[in-house]
Amino acid sequence: MFLRQLTYLIALDRCRHFSRAAESCGVSQPALSAGIRQLEAELGITIIQRNRRFYGLTPEGERVLGWARQTLAALDGLRQEAAFAQNIAGGSVSVGTMPPALLTVSALLEHFRSVVPALHADVRVYSSGEIIHHLREHTLQIGLMYLDQVPQDGLYESHFLFAEKHVFVCSSFVRVPEKENISWQEIQAVPLCLLGQNMRSRQLIDKGFRQAGVVADVRLETDALELLHAELFRGRLASILPVAALPERAEERGLQIRQIEDMSCPDVGAVRLSQGQHTALSEYLWERVQTFKFAP
Template sequence: MFLRQLTYLIALDQFRHFSRAAESCGVSQPALSAGIRQLENELGVAIIHRNRRFHGLTDEGRRVLVWAKQTLAALDGLRQEAAFARDVCGGSLSIGVMSPALQTVPLLLEIFRDAIPGLHLEVLSGTAADIAHRLREQHLHLGVMYLDQIPADGPFDTLPLYTEQYVLAGSASARMPAGPSCGWADAADLPLCLFSRTMRSRQIVDAGFLEAGVRPSIILETDSISVLHSELRAGRLCSILPVAALPETVGDAGLRTIPIMPCVAPQVGIVKLRQPVMSPVLSRIWDVCGRLQAGDVFAAV
C-alpha cells in the first residue's frame, strides 16, 4: 500500500469528482482511478460507489477514509518532529474563528509565533457549525468558538479562553446613555445595527431584550463584522457587541463603549479534534493554549 493511494482517496472525497481530484494530486484521471482500485484490491473491500462518475464512498470506504486521514496526519507529525529535531522551527497551523471572536486573532498569533518562530498560520472566519465541520474533516487544526455549542460527548477537546462580555458601542457623536453601565431598556431606544438573527451572539442579545420585556429599534442586521464596524465609525447607528468583536482600537476610532447589564453570556474557547496522535506543532500550541488567561483582555471596562 502506498501513501499516494491514501492521498488519492482523501482528494476524491474532498472534490467528489475524479478529474478534479486527479488534478489536485498532479496525476492523470486514469492513474488516480487505478490507484483507488489497487487500494481496494489490497484491502479486499469496495471503497467507492462507481459507475461512469463518482457516486460517493461505501460504508467501508468511509472507515478507510478516517484511517487514511489519521495516517497522513501522523506522517506529517513525524516530518515535523524530524524538523524540530534538526532545530528547524516552523510548521503550519490552520485556525477557524467565529466572527464575534475575531479580535482574539492578533493575541493568539503573537503568542503562537513566540512559541514557534517561523510558524506559518492560516486564519479563516466562519460560523461555529462550519468550524466544527472543518475540524471533523481535519481541514482545520484549531477553532475559536462558543464552548456550549460543543457537544459534551463529541470528538473534541476544549480549552476555555474567556467568558464573553457585551457592551453598547457608538461613535463619540452618537446619543448614548450616561453612566458606567447601560440597561437593555435604554439600549432599546437607540437605532441599532446588530448581527444577523442566525448568529449566536445576536441570539444572546435578543435574549437580553426579551428578558427586559422591551422591543429594540433595529435598523440594520448583517453577518459581516466589517459592516457593523463601518456603521459604528460613521456614527449613524449604535451596536451591542461582545468585547472581542469591537474594532481593534476603540478609542482611536472615536468609539465609546458602555457595559450592558445584566447579560448572561457563554464561554469562548479553543477547540480541536480529539486524535490519538498530535503533530509536534499542534501539541506545542495546545500546551501554550492551556496556559492562556485572556479573561482580562476581553473584559468590559
C-alpha cells in the same frame, strides 16, 4: 495501498468534482479516477457513488474517508516530529476560530512565534459547531470558541482564555442615552447590524432580546466582522459585539460603547482533541496556550 490514493479521496470529497480534485492534486483526471478504483479494489468495497459524475461517497466510503484523514494527519505529524527534533524554529499549526475571537488569534500566534519563530499558521473562521467537527476530522489542531459549546464526551480538552463580555457599540451620530449602561428596550429603538444567527454570539444576543420581551430592528446580518466594523464607522447602524471583536481603538475613532444590562456570556477558551497522537510541536504549542494571557 498508496498514500496518494488517500490524498485523492480527500481531495475528491473536498472538491466534489473529479476534474477539480485532480487539478488540486496535480494529476490528470484519469489518474485520479484510476487511483480511487484501485483503492476500491484493494478494500473490496464501493467508495464513490458515480456515473460519469461524482455523486458523493457511499456509507462505506465515508468511513474510509475518516481513516484517510487520520492516516494523513498522522503522517504529517510524523514529518513535523522529525523536523521539530532537528529545529524548533518551524512547523505548522491549523487553528479554527469563531468570528468574535478572530482578533484574539493574532495575539495567540504572536505568543506561539515568540518560541517558534518560523511557525506557519493556517487560520479558518468557523462557527463553534464547525470547529468541533473539524477537530474531530483532524483538519484542525486548535479551536477558539465558547467553552459551553464543547461536548462533554471526554473527547476534547479545553483551556480557559478569557471571560467574554458583549457591549453595545455605535458611532457618535447615533443618539443613545448618555450613561454607562443601556437596556434592551433602548437598544430596540436603534437599527442594528449583527453576526449571523448560526453564531453562538448572535444566539446569546437574541436570547437577551427575548428575555426582555422586545424585538430587535436588525438591518444587516453577516459572519464578516470587517463588514460590521465598516457599517459602524459609516454611522448608519449600531451593533452588539463581544469586547474582543471591537474595532481597534474603537473609542479613539469616535465609536460609543455602552455596557448592556442583564447580558451574560459564556467563557472563551482553546480546545483540542484529547485523544489520538499529538506531535511534539502540537504538544509544545498547547503548553504555550496554557500560558497565554489575553485581556479583551
